[in-house]
Amino acid sequence: MQFVNIEIFLTNINFLLLFLTTIFYLLHSASFLSSKFSFVPNLSILISCMFQAIFLGLRWFLSGHFPLSNLYESLLFLSLVLSGLLVFFNNQLQKSIKKENLIDSLLGSLLTPFILIINTFATFSLPSELKLATSLVPALKSNWLMMHVTFMVLSYGALLSGCLLAIAFLIVPLFSTTNNLEFGEIKNSNTVFFQKSPLSYDIQNEDKKDSYNDLIQILDNLSYRIIGFGFPLLTIGILSGAVWANQTWGSYWSWDPKETWALITWLVFAIYLHARISYGWIGKQSALIASFGFIIIWICYLGVNLLGKGLHSYGFFN
Structure with missing residues (x-):
């Protein structure tokens, strides 16, 4: 009972912290937060990340297995992944950005409401029986559980983050009063370039009067x-799942609904990357594919599970 009270305390405190963090990021993006307090949202998401890690660590200790055996734990782990990615991106962007521009705190404004919604759904919407730390069913008692599910959730976190940025790319021009480009068009692809790290970029042409073009690029x-x-994380997750399925059920692929939608998800993002690399699709064209991928991920991750169909379902609506 003491551990249950600790879990409740951690989830409630984390919910309040995420709510305040979301407000801080939105205020910072709207330039309503004083520069003296600009560190507050980044610090609060870091603390929230620590709370989530402690909570899942406690679940691991109590259950004796990696805390990814049901929908509740999976959602909270996805929340932790998104929070961790935000902390990482914030750190990298602070090191890489060479001048002040509209990208500052944008990731936080996009991701923290998303993280808050996931936590709210997991904490307040799921039935209490799905939140219990129970023993694993025989099919899940494998070392592949940690590898397969971890890579899948990590890939979902990264892909969802990228998709949210693509959606923002489509939405920003609708609210811009200083749009010098046609909707979704990128004319000077050399304005932003990357060095050393995938997140390391420099802004050229510092004499620009309008940073809007910088932002969308x-x-x-x-x-x-x-x-x-x-995408490589998703690939590894699917391959490891196939190996695990062969060991458990004697077949690498059985066209289970979850497997089918995982393949569809993989194909959507393979098309996205192929279109960008081979055909040079940038801007609006690729953003539309990524936005479609955002929907497909949620069908694969939640839609199939919530319907209680197949071997991968958690039986929420079953």
Whole structure:
């Protein structure tokens, strides 16, 4: 009972912290937060990340297995992945950006409401029986559990982050009053270039009067590189799942609904990367594919599971 109270305390504190962090990021993006307090949202998401890690570590200790055996733990692990990615991106962007521009705090404004929604759904919407730390069913008692599910959730976190940036790329022009480009068009692809690190870029032509063009090009570039990071993780996750399935059920692929939608997800982002690399699709064209991929990920991750169909379902609606 003491551990249950600790879990409740951690989830409640983390929910409040994420809510405040979201407000801080939005205020910072709207330039309502004083520069003296600009460190607050980055610090608060770091603390939230620590709370989430402690919570999952406690679940691991109590259950005796890696905390990815049900939908509740999976959602909280996805939340931790997104929070960790945000902390990493913030750190990299602070080191890489050479001048002040509209990308500052944009990732936080996009990701923290998303993280808050995931936490709210997991904490307050799922039935209590799905939140219990129970023993693993025989099919899940394998060392492949940690590798397969971890890589899948890591890939979902990276791909969702990249998709959100692509969606922002499509939305920003609708609210811009200083749009010097046609909707979704990138005319000077050399304005933003990357060095050494995938997130390391410099802004050229510092005499620009309007940073809008910089913003949409950065959104397009970051979206592409984050999706490019998540796609190999998805590939490894699917391959490891196939090996695990062969050991458990005697077949690498059985066209289970989850497997089918994982393949569809892989194909969508393979098309995205192929279109960019081979055909030079940038800007609006690739952003539309990534936005479609955002929907496909959620169908694969939640839609199939919630319907209670197949071997991978957690039976929420079953």
